[in-house]
Amino acid sequence: MEIKETAMAGTLESSDIQIMLSAGTNGYEFELESDVAKQFGDQIKATITNVLEAYDIQNAKISVVDKGALDLVIKARALTAVQRALGIVDTPNWEVM
């Protein structure tokens, strides 16, 4: 799947995460801002990567501002961002969820 439009989900408040997705050409290109990037950066990226792969997205630029979100929050925000970016908000992919 190709990303149609830039999309964003989440907030910058404590325990949340803001994920912005836009079209890319070179696999997954992450930009991560997080106080715990050292400890959990790889895991945050892995959670988002799983969601992107589940939707069969090959290329994306992913800009992430993490404020200490738990894994399930990261997943939920990633799902929303993907659905918005693919323009399928009204037809969620239940298999992925």
Added chain:
Amino acid sequence: MDTICDLYLSDKHTQHTWQAFLEQRGITNFNAQEVSTIDQTIGLYNADNQLVGTGSIANNIIKFVAVCDRDAETKGARFNQVISELTNRLGAQGIFHQFVFTKPAYIDSFKYVGFQLLGATEQGAILEKGMPNIKDYLAQIPKFPAAKKVAGIVMNANPFTNGHRFLVAEAAKQNDVVYVFVVNADVSLFSTAERLQLVIEGTRDLPNVVVVNGQDYLVSFVSFPAYFIKDNDAIIRYQTELDASIFKQQIAPALGITARYLGSEPLSHTTALYNASLERILAPDIAVKILPRLTNGPQVISASYVRQLIKTGNLSDLDGLIPPTTVTFIHNNLLTLQSRISKGQNINGN
């Protein structure tokens, strides 16, 4: 728990409260120019219904942000909540590339919420968030790592004259590569696409010249609005220094630019101030070379005079002022250009 509400500044009482709140926190510039461009303003209220935070958006710019951390649950939480709401509101409008101007002291606060620094001076800083960002912009510009001397020129070229041509040709003689950045703003008589096309055509015979769009990063509505809208000298100085700092801190290092060429500016006050700021900020790391303006008889060649001739239709007087490529374009599009002027397009500014 704090709640977010819309603030409607058209209401006198609301505006008064809002302005007093900002003034207490050191924001004092409320000139009409700054305030009238605001699209939306939000207020953050605490449980006692007191204003504890605010922020505004104007096109793709976040401005007039202030928060009060007294009685807050955690330090910084209100700031994050305000910025979060503003970025989401911009996102809802499809604006994912966002800018903020702030004081140097707050650079870190904005970095924590995902902004990246573009340029900073003693008075101010400009940061951006979202995509496509400066990295994407710089990535798509051709680079010449083997070149020893690389120069940059920024021009609006409204339209491209023999004066512009002279500046580019001189720089091309003295350097291995010359980047010509064309201002990206559709507020001039000639559109961005037309100006870009005329610069490309007018420099086609110079093999070491690369013409690129300046996007939001060089003399744009974001970095330097006073170029397009008259403003006072202090504001022009603030904006031009920031514009110069983006060039120095982002663009020049990425492209290996070591010199910036300018035409001397006897006519436009704003451009003269811009030139002074460039010298102040860029030197000594980047050489600033000011070439005397090309003259045609006693008069310096200026695009503004060319626009006057287009308005009156005295095309024979254009001889010697503009290169053949621009002549052809004006002849072919005279009626379109004149109708833009008669519809109110200002031709006296830049």
